[in-house]
Amino acid sequence: MDININSYLFILGILFLNGCKLPEKEISKTKEYNILWIVADDLGTDLGCFGNDLVYTPNLDQLASESILYKKMFTVTAVCSPSRSGLITGMYPVTLGLQNHRTRFKKVLPDTILPVTECFKNAGYFVSNGDGRKNGIKGKMDYNFKANFNELYQGTHWSQRTREQKFFSQAQIFYPHRPFHSDSLQPINPDLVKLPPYYPNHPIARKDWALYLETIQHVDISVGQIMKQLKEDGLLDNTIIFFFGDQGRPHARAKQFLYDPGTNTPLMVRFPDGYGAGAVSNELVSNIDIAVATLALAGIERPKYMQGLDFLSKNSEREFVFTMRDRRDETVDRIRAVRSQKFKYIKNYYPDRPYTQYNVYKEMSYPMLPLMHVMFEEGQLDEAQKIFMDSFRPPEELYDLETDPFEINNLATKSEYTLELEKLRNTLNQWVNKNDLGVYPEDQAEIDTAQEQALKMLKKTLQKRNLPENASYRKHVEYWENKLLEN
Known part of the structure; x- marks a missing residue:
């Protein structure tokens, strides 16, 4: 029976909604690809592609249609520094003693533990981390271990690599971290926002939420600019793109807490050959899995100490995700x-x-x-x-x-x-x-x-x-x- 590509992708999406996995991608097909992580700061699942009909996110919705969209990706914690420490090492921050927020007296990582950036540099990749809103500016790190930018990264943008060198790059987008920023071109009516039932339906609450959604629209603008740059540089057709947040919503009962709004953030994985485009997955993913999956796509051997799973492999599927909260700023908790x-x-x-x-x-x-x-x-x-x-x-x-x-x-x-x-x-x-x-x-x-x-x-x-x-x-x-x- 003949079937066109649109029908195939539709069926693929239905399979994913029921928890099925895509066939495993051959590593040999991806060894020559560049890899880009686009990381938003404090992003909840409040996007058009997640069903929010108030927020205007055309670039992210387009990216989702070209990607595998993971609806149940959870960060290991709901604040940036331990979450980012887990992301860059592929390990639980509590295993490395990195669980508290913004440790002042930082220690170096054990000699046996390498950030994923080192794995890529050792494999010959150009490794960069930049501000996704403006080229040439260093991107956010915020790790709980001693980390020198110039030791972890070789630049701020993929354009700084030598000709024909593969790259593993990060583009950091500060939004929608507070303070929020209004969007005069696409303002959101506070009277139309849908607040969770654990918040009072009050004008202050509605306005704050509307500004949060407008700030997400700034994330969308930045993503559009990054995608445009990749295309202009002739790199869109040979770069695998991961888009995700470093944690969930910057709101009460979300950020710093372990309810889903604090740890659930969108994850999109776009393959340049259209693999899985439009598919929607409900499988459980932890953000420590991203490093492991990224290494696998590059054909780089995974360090044995990494605790994440290769969620893109047909042989790895989580039954549970684990999350944690400890001291956040001056507030001691566990x-x-x-x-x-x-x-x-x-x-x-x-x-x-x-x-x-x-x-x-x-x-x-x-x-x-x-x-x-x-x-x-x-x-x-x-x-x-x-x-x-x-x-x-x-x-x-x-x-x-x-x-x-x-x-x-x-x-x-x-x-x-x-x-x-x-x-x-x-x-x-x-x-x-x-x-x-x-x-x-x-x-x-x-x-x-x-x-x-x-x-x-x-x-x-x-x-x-x-x-x-x-x-x-x-x-x-x-x-x-x-x-x-x-x-």
Whole structure:
């Protein structure tokens, strides 16, 4: 039976939606390809190709139509420095002691551990890392180990390589990291945004979310520019492109936490020969898998210490993804989680502490936090919204992600879920015992330094906003009302 290419790709997409895998790609076909990682900062799955009909992302939607789109890629944590440390090494940050956010007293990696960049340089590739918005500027690294840019990378753009040299390049896009940036060409009406049910439907919340979506549109513009440059340089037809975020949404109950919005980010893999174009995968992928899969595509032997899986291989498929949270800025915490296709289990090591432990960066950057504090004090939050504002948290959380995708209804104490709870608890404990090799508690000098830095940031921000040091949550809400709603 004859079948045209469009019908084939449609059928391929249907297969993927049902969890089937593409046939394994022959390594010999890809050895001469360049490889480009395009990395967005704090990107949730809020794109047109993920079903958001408000955001305008034509370049990303086009890239998705030419790629294999992975809907269930999760970063190992929901903050940049440990997530990026895992990405560049192909290892869990807790195994290397890199789990806390922006360690001040950084150590070098063990001699036996090489960043993936070294593997590519050793194979003769030109390795670069640049700002995806403007050529010639160094790209973000933000690793929790001692890393010199000029030692890890040979330049900032693929155009700096010698003639005909293959490249492994990264293009970093700062957006949609806060502060958000409006898009005057494609403004989004705050009254049309669809907030998750754990947020109050308030004008401040809607405006903040609309600005987040508009900032994603700036990501789209940058991606369009990168794709245009590849085409103009005659490289689009021999470059494999990975597009993904370093973590999920920069919002309350997302960034720094282990619910899906904090760790779920889009992943697209575009092959220049059209392989898999338009296919949609629901298989579980961890961002530590990206390094392993990239090496395999280049025909470079995978270092044995890497803990990621080659998700592009027919022989590698995850049953679980593992995520982790530790100190974030000055806020000490420890949370571990394991996610299957259907369930997520979260272990809180500090159940006596609130979810909203004070964190200067979030308190000063997220208008949702002071708003929810005020609304909680005034009894204006519903049951789903009050959970996150409680003064403590349960030691264990279990969610059925199929019936409860917003992770609101904790099933950990429900007798009918005992078997699933025990299964995931045992799975996580086994993983922790094998892979969680960090030092606990952390060196007090690290915590003290983080607290000092946070205090400096707090004082500077309050002075800039003309607010007193003891400003109430109400005063902060008034600040955001003036800033976001004045027009």
